Amino acid sequence: MQKQLINLVRDIYSSNEFIPLHAPSFNGNEHAYLAETIDSTFVSSVGKFVDEFETKVQDFTNSNRAIATVNGTAALNTALNLADVRAGDLVLTQALTFVATCNALYHMGAKPVFIDIELNSFGLCPKAVSEWLYENAIVDNDGQCRHKQSDAAIKAVMPMHTFGHPIQIDELLAICKEWNLTLIEDAAESLGSYYKGKHTGTLGRFGALSFNGNKVITTGGGGMLLCQHENDGVRAKHITTTAKVPHAYEFYHDEPGFNYRMPNLNAALGCAQMEQLEAKLMSKRAVAKRYEDYFEDSKFKFVKEPEYAHSNYWLNAVVCPDLDSRNHLLEATNAQGVMTRPVWQLMHRLPMFADSLSGSLVNSEWAEARLVNLPSSPL
Structure with missing residues (x-):
């Protein structure tokens, strides 16, 4: 089978x-826009392309506001700060994720609680989230969700759309409403993915x-922070630009901010790439269809988009x-120059998160032992 798969790829x-595994492609106005930027001398954080890129992503995702950041982790960190997550607070997330999801928590002193995935989207399981909360949490007289044993505040739920496949958002939103929690979507991998017709990252308060x-x-x-409330977007832009208050010449910062x-x-x-996004997404779905057809009658099961979703694959x-x-x-394909990769090691196995709270992770462990990613670049 390995030889046939290599031939297919x-x-x-x-x-x-x-x-x-996934290589970038530059087939449009990238060189022209970069040259224009260099000629303008506005190569840092001030320039027309920052505003244009935010607008393009905002329009494509139909988000209320899109704030460009230096990377996806910075976007997550900003969302957590705006959700009032502070040192010592708990955030429910998945163990099967890229480490950046948890790094955003670690560096602000917050702590992950690892909850199991479901095997349709390989994203956070709403049933497992609900069960953990009923067993381990209460809502106090002030409306704050708290961990029964430690009394730590539980502030947010932060799922990831694994490999770009949308998770069960409606169910998670209902849980967050019941327990007074903020839903923050780690949509790092899912530009061009839709949950019931809505773009990922736009259903929770932040994406x-x-x-x-x-x-x-x-x-x-x-990266890009997607905000669904205008006041969140204004605050996000302010704190990500060092909390500098606009003035003709004075330097005044009214709170601790981030660069x-x-x-x-x-x-x-990014502006040049956005002009090609639709074509890239169509190409990626064509690649996915080739894999789906190949594995159809195989003991290996291709991971398809959930029925309720449209995935970017x-x-x-x-x-x-x-x-x-x-x-x-993994051994056969990589030995023949076809890059494949296992899924990430589960977060609770990493030394910095080994002492984290968690529920049962039986599905996560099952997937960790079986998932392989295949070359997925657009054609």
Whole structure:
């Protein structure tokens, strides 16, 4: 099977050379916009492309406000700050995620609580979230959700749309309403993905996108915070630009802020990439269909978008029958210059999160032992 899969990947990408997992492509106005930025001398955080890029992403996602940041982790950190998450607070999230989700918590002194995934989207399981809260949490007289044993405040739920596949948002929103929690979507991987017709990252109070080099579109490094309330957008722009109060010449900052601004150079790249986004998404779905057809009658199960969703298929994935077959697939493909990767090691296995609270992670552990990501670059 491994040899046939390698042949399929080489046929998809018409190449006998090394095939990466997800490579950026620059087929539009990237060079022109970068040259324009350099000629203007506005290469840092002030320049027309920052505003244009925010507007393009805001319009595409139908978000109330989009704030460009230096990376996706900065967007998450900003969302957590605006959600009043502070040192010592708890945030419910998934153990099967990229480490940036939890790093955003770690560096502000907040603590993750790891909840299991469900195996349809490989995202946070609403049933598991609800069960953990009923067993471990109360809402005090002030309306604050608290951990029964430690009395720590539980402030937010932060799921991730794994591989770009939208999770069960309605159910999580209902849970957040019941327990007075803020829903923050880690939508880093899901630009171009929709939950029941609405773009991911726009259903919770906040959503965070990433434009790293391996994403659907890239700014080299960069992120975007999506806000669904105008006042949140105004606050986000303020605190990410060092909380500087506008003035003709004075430097005055009215609160501790962050230097999370996206440089104009990166935004110029993003504007050019946004012009190609629809074509990239169509191409990626065509690649996914090739994989889906190939694995249809196989003991390996291709990961398809949930019935309620339209996915960008950021990273195509296959579920192997067991750990041994997963390892054989990884070894054979990488040895032949076709890059495949296992899913991330679960967060509770990492030393900095080993002491975190968690529920049962049986589905997460099952997926960790079986998932393999396949080359997924747009054609």
